[in-house]
Amino acid sequence: MFGPTLDRLAAPKFFYPFAGRLLPWLGTLAAALLLLGAGWGLALAPADYQQGDSYRIMFIHVPAAWLSMLTYMVMAGGAFVFLVWRMKLADMLAKCCAPLGAAFTALTLITGSLWGKPMWGTWWAWDARLTSELVLLFLYLGLIALRGAIDEPQRAGRATALLALVGVVNIPIIHFSVEWWNTLHQPASLTRMDGPAIHPAMLTPLLLMIAGFTVYFAAVLLQRLRCEILERERDARWLVELDAP
Amino acid sequence: MLELRDLAAVRSNTLLFRRLGLLLHAGEALRVAGPNGAGKTTLLRVICGLTEPARGEVRWDGTPIRELGDDYRARLAFLGHQEGHFGDLSAAENLRLAGAPVTGSVVDEVLRRVGLSALADQPARFLSQGQRRRLGLARLLLRVAPLWILDEPLTGLDRQGVELTAHLLAGHLADGGLAVLTTHQDLPGLDGVLRHLDLGA
Amino acid sequence: MLGQVFRRELLLAWRRPGDTLLPLTFFVIVGSLFPLGVGAEPQLLRSIGPGAVWIAAVLATLLGLPRLFAADQHSGALEQLLLSPAPLAALVAVKVLAQWLTGGLPLALAAPLLALGFGLDFADLGVLLAGLLLGTPLLNLLGAISAALTLGLRGGGALLGLLVLPLYVPVLIFGSGAVQAAALGFGAGANLSLLAAMLVLALVFAPWATAAALRISLD
Numbered sequence: 001m002f003g004p005t006l007d008r009l010a011a012p013k014f015f016y017p018f019a020g021r022l023l024p025w026l027g028t029l030a031a032a033l034l035l036l037g038a039g040w041g042l043a044l045a046p047a048d049y050q051q052g053d054s055y056r057i058m059f060i061h062v063p064a065a066w067l068s069m070l071t072y073m074v075m076a077g078g079a080f081v082f083l084v085w086r087m088k089l090a091d092m093l094a095k096c097c098a099p100l101g102a103a104f105t106a107l108t109l110i111t112g113s114l115w116g117k118p119m120w121g122t123w124w125a126w127d128a129r130l131t132s133e134l135v136l137l138f139l140y141l142g143l144i145a146l147r148g149a150i151d152e153p154q155r156a157g158r159a160t161a162l163l164a165l166v167g168v169v170n171i172p173i174i175h176f177s178v179e180w181w182n183t184l185h186q187p188a189s190l191t192r193m194d195g196p197a198i199h200p201a202m203l204t205p206l207l208l209m210i211a212g213f214t215v216y217f218a219a220v221l222l223q224r225l226r227c228e229i230l231e232r233e234r235d236a237r238w239l240v241e242l243d244a245p
Numbered sequence: 246m247l248e249l250r251d252l253a254a255v256r257s258n259t260l261l262f263r264r265l266g267l268l269l270h271a272g273e274a275l276r277v278a279g280p281n282g283a284g285k286t287t288l289l290r291v292i293c294g295l296t297e298p299a300r301g302e303v304r305w306d307g308t309p310i311r312e313l314g315d316d317y318r319a320r321l322a323f324l325g326h327q328e329g330h331f332g333d334l335s336a337a338e339n340l341r342l343a344g345a346p347v348t349g350s351v352v353d354e355v356l357r358r359v360g361l362s363a364l365a366d367q368p369a370r371f372l373s374q375g376q377r378r379r380l381g382l383a384r385l386l387l388r389v390a391p392l393w394i395l396d397e398p399l400t401g402l403d404r405q406g407v408e409l410t411a412h413l414l415a416g417h418l419a420d421g422g423l424a425v426l427t428t429h430q431d432l433p434g435l436d437g438v439l440r441h442l443d444l445g446a
Numbered sequence: 447m448l449g450q451v452f453r454r455e456l457l458l459a460w461r462r463p464g465d466t467l468l469p470l471t472f473f474v475i476v477g478s479l480f481p482l483g484v485g486a487e488p489q490l491l492r493s494i495g496p497g498a499v500w501i502a503a504v505l506a507t508l509l510g511l512p513r514l515f516a517a518d519q520h521s522g523a524l525e526q527l528l529l530s531p532a533p534l535a536a537l538v539a540v541k542v543l544a545q546w547l548t549g550g551l552p553l554a555l556a557a558p559l560l561a562l563g564f565g566l567d568f569a570d571l572g573v574l575l576a577g578l579l580l581g582t583p584l585l586n587l588l589g590a591i592s593a594a595l596t597l598g599l600r601g602g603g604a605l606l607g608l609l610v611l612p613l614y615v616p617v618l619i620f621g622s623g624a625v626q627a628a629a630l631g632f633g634a635g636a637n638l639s640l641l642a643a644m645l646v647l648a649l650v651f652a653p654w655a656t657a658a659a660l661r662i663s664l665d
Contacts, residue, residue, distance in 0.1 A: 135612045142609045149599040152257060154297075158662045159595050163609065166591060166655055170613050173644070177616035180640075184623055238260035242253055242300065293529060296665050319531035327522030331454065333461040342454040344447055344530060 010089045012229045019222040026219035033212030041205035054118040059206060061111035063213035064104050065129065068136060071101035071217065075143075076168035079161035089225075091157040092232065094164060095147065096224040100217065102140035108133045128182035132175050139167045153235075246270055247292070247392060247423055251301035254287050261287055262444050265301070271391070274414065274424040274435070279444035285427040286326075288444065289396050292425055293323050305392075322390035324398055328381040332370030336361055336380050339369055343384050351387070359383045359409065374401030382413060393417060395426040411435050447532040448540050455544035465513055466548050473506035473553055477560040488565050495564030496574060496625035499557050500618050503578060504585065508607050510549045511589040514541060515660070519597055528664060534657035542583075542590050542653065550582030566625070573628040573638070577621040580641040587645075587652035588613045594659035616644065 041059035075097035081090035112130045113123050124130070143160055150156035246269065253263035261284030269275055277285050290296040292303055294310050294317060302309045310317045330339050340352045356362050359379040364372065372380065378401055385393060393414070399407050411432045414424060418438065432439070459465055480498040481491055518524040527537055557578050558571040566574065592610035599605060624637035 135615055138608065138612045142612065145601065145605055145608055146595065146599075149596070149601045149605055152665075154255075155662060155665055158665075159659065162655065162659055162662060163595060166613070169651075170616075173616050174612065177619040177640075181619040181623065184626070235258045238255050238258060238299075241260045242263055295525065295528060315531045315533060318529050321529065323525065323529050325522050325525055327520070327525075329522035329524075329526040331458060331523060332521065333458055334454070338457070342450050342457070344450060346450060 010087050012089055012092075012233065015089060016226055016229050019226050023219060023222055026215055026222065030212055030216035030219050033208055033215060037205050037208030037212050041202070041209060044205075054115065057111050057115045058202075059209050061108060061115055062206060063210045064107040064111060065133060066210055067213050067217055068101055068104040068108050068133060070214065071097050071104055072136070072139075072164075072168065072171065074221075075101060076164050079164035079168075082157060083161045083165070088232070091161065092225055092228045093221075094161060095157070096221055096228055098140055098143045098147070098160075100220060100224070102137060102144065104217075105133055105137040105140060109137065126182075128179050131182070132178045135174050135178070136171070139171070143167070246306050247425070248304040248307075249292070249301070250304060252288075252291065252298050252303070253300040254284055254291055254296065255299040256284070256287055260299075263300070265442075267442065269423050269425070269440070271421040271423060272418050274418055274426065274439050275442055276432075276439040277425065277427045277442045277444060278429075283444040285444055286396055289323075289325075289394050289425060289427065293321065293394055294318070320390055321392040321394060322385050322388040323394045323396075324381045324385060325396045326400075328377050328384075330369040330372075330377060330380055333368060335366045335368055336372065336383075337365040339380060340383055340387060343387060347387060355383045355386050358386065358413075360405070375403055375406050378402050379406060379409070382410060386413065391422045393422060393424040393426070395424065395428075397427055397429075399428050399430045399432075408433055447530065448536055451527075451532075451537055452540045452544055455541055456548070459544065459548040465510070466552055469506040469510045469549060470552055470556055472509055473502050473556065474560055476505050477502040477563070481563070491564045492566060492629075495561055495566050496570070496622045496629075497618075498564060499561050499574060500578075500581075500622045502560065503553050503557060503582065504611075504614055504618060506553055507550060507582065507585040507589060508603070508610070510545070511586075511593045511606055511610075512603060514545055514590055514593045515597055516593075519664075524597075524660070525664065528660060534660065535653040538590060538594075538656045538660070539649075539653040542586050542656075545590075546583050546586045550586050551579075554578035554582050566629075570625050570629050573625045573634040576634070576638055577624045577641060580638065580645050581617050581621045584617050584641070584645050584648050585614060587648040588617075590656040591652055591659055594656045594663060597660070597663040617641065620644070 038059065042056055075094045078090040078093035078097065081087050082094060109130060112127075112133070116125050116127070116130075117123055143163055146163055147156050147160045150159060247267075248269070249265050249267040252265035254261045265288070267275070277288060279285050287296060291298050294303070302311065304310065305313060305317050305320065334342065336356065337349075337352055340355065341347060341349070353362070353365070356365050359382050361376060361379050361383065364376060369377065369380065378398065382398075398410055402410065407430065411434050414426075414432065415435060415438075417424060477499055480494060480502075484490060484494065515524060518527065528534060530537065554575060558575055561571055561574050589606075589610050592606050592613075595609065596602070596606045620637045620641045624634035624641070627637055628634040
């Protein structure tokens with residue numbers, strides 16, 4: 001129902017070599033974008049008039065935050081497709097996304113903490129974005145824990161998919177409530193983590209880094225998917241037995 | 246009429262059975278046999294609609310049970326390994342609050358038929374396994390369901406209990422009901438009537 | 447059918463008063479840990495009071511969540527529930543309602559007493575009660591999803607908590623925020639309305655999600 005091309009692609013047997021052909025291109029592109037963006041951002045862009053050079057961690061922090069959210073959306077998409085259309089590749093996609101998303105979220109939190117220390121003098125501030133990211137990390141950990149706790153593969157895939165969808169519905173609510181909570185407790189004059197407006201000279205390297213992170217995510221995801229396909233093929237001998245004469 | 250079409254089931258990456266096809270009419274009973282782990286309970290659960298088959302479908306009167314949903318469940322009564330009694334409620338209360346509202350006299354009658362009248366007010370957790378089985382049979386009688394699905398119904402029953410089960414089953418089939426059951430033991434008086442399915446042959 | 451299930455759940459809870467009293471006692475104990483942990487300075491207690499009572503309520507609810515489905519799963523009653531002709535989401539809603547009446551509601555009613563220990567004044571107690579009356583059903587509804595997903599798994603209560611606590615964050619924020627806003631003179635209307643809106647959404651979606659989770663767990 002997605003059209004014959006997509007249907008064909010979704011079969012692991014065809015997806016594996018397809019992903020394999022894409023990987024070197026994605027990897028090279030990611031490396032190029034990241035090197036360019038990092039070099040530009042870390043060395044060439046001007047120092048911020050307020051924060052000096054310490055703001056440069058933003059070039060990692062902001063893309064990581066963006067990816068932590070994007071990964072969840074991709075995962076939720078996979079979860080939905082798996083629950084509705086029983087496409088196994090979608091379940092594999094969701095499974096591979098969870099640890100990646102957790103890693104990006106952790107990176108966001110760590111870089112956020114590093115950024116906050118020179119700004120606020122503490123290693124952690126209950127800033128709205130950092131707190132939201134922290135709850136997002138718990139959501140990811142919950143997904144990983146649930147999948148790990150269920151032995152029966154059928155149940156594991158479907159339970160995790162349902163949890164991912166419940167999470168995706170709640171993320172806007174959680175985000176809104178944390179923003180609400182933040183305005184209730186923090187004076188409005190406190191500088192937000194992004195700073196007021198981003199100077200155009202900083203914008204281009206930032207966009208390069210975001211693009212680079214995204215392509216990197218796609219590459220790592222494809223690589224993990226290929227590993228997952230191999231693992232499942234090894235365990236799914238019953239698929240062959242099912243159609244044997 | 247119950248139909249199994251090209252049914253296959255997988256559990257823990259193991260293929261349990263495949264290409265199962267069968268038609269069961271009113272008044273017929275199917276006895277599923279096979280060694281432990283062959284998938285007998287899984288098959289019963291697939292027929293109930295609790296477990297999804299890896300392939301194929303179950304049909305009731307021509308319609309897939311997935312489409313029938315609640316309508317199918319209204320027509321079936323399942324008795325599993327664990328009977329599903331509430332230990333803190335008495336036998337009578339378990340029946341009175343089992344599903345559709347029933348009068349006290351109907352409950353008393355059913356308890357009498359299964360031989361549990363004396364234990365009507367005992368909390369179910371104090372009943373022996375055989376007595377709990379009889380209570381399960383009582384619940385079957387209360388449900389006016391054409392399809393009975395019984396997983397090892399004779400476990401823990403004494404000879405009287407076995408005869409009672411066979412008698413009730415025969416009555417159910419005579420009324421036009423259907424039954425699918427697994428059991429290691431023989432059902433007196435019914436061996437000629439039962440159809441057989443051997444899993445793991 | 448639904449009426450039968452409801453009566454049965456209430457009767458079972460009546461026969462096991464511990465199921466109600468234990469979380470209630472736990473609630474009071476956890477609440478009492480706060481002054482012991484942070485010191486009994488009245489100003490401090492008044493400021494952490496709403497949050498502390500809400501956190502204690504959340505934890506006490508968590509304690510009671512497994513009993514929604516666990517016992518029924520062991521006895522086989524849960525399978526019977528899944529095989530009944532009534533819509534599963536409706537049956538779940540009835541079970542959650544019964545659990546709230548015998549778990550969450552007593553908690554909400556006991557909360558003002560605990561809150562007195564933190565030195566909150568009467569007007570704020572009213573807001574606390576209102577918030578908990580809206581929030582405890584929310585906690586039960588969301589918790590049911592997690593309880594259904596983690597049925598029979600090792601890791602038990604901790605896994606259930608890990609899954610559901612992120613979902614509880616907004617409830618905690620609005621519930622506690624309502625009392626804090628009222629204490630500052632801003633009025634609790636906004637926070638309570640948000641809680642009410644969440645409750646309506648949960649009433650519509652949570653039983654359905656829980657039913658789906660039950661079917662997945664009992665596959």
